[in-house]
Amino acid sequence: MKATKILAVVFGILTICGGIYIFITGGQANAGYAVLPMVFCLTFSSLARKKPKDN
Known part of the structure; x- marks a missing residue:
């Protein structure tokens, strides 16, 4: 998650x-x-906001 931010x-x-x-x-x-670059910025920021699923 840190890398996506x-x-x-x-x-x-x-x-x-x-x-x-x-x-x-x-x-x-x-x-x-x-x-x-804005498309990539929005993509990575949306990936960073997703919470990992608890198993």
Whole structure:
């Protein structure tokens, strides 16, 4: 679970960096630089929130 939280934070930071890059280039860069890391960030954060099942 700790690894998924770390990966969610890393991809969140990459999303912010991608958004800044898009603004710096004046919108000429592809929006995928911000969208793709956000998809991974949301995926890992949802995995981190799931509680393990008790057997």
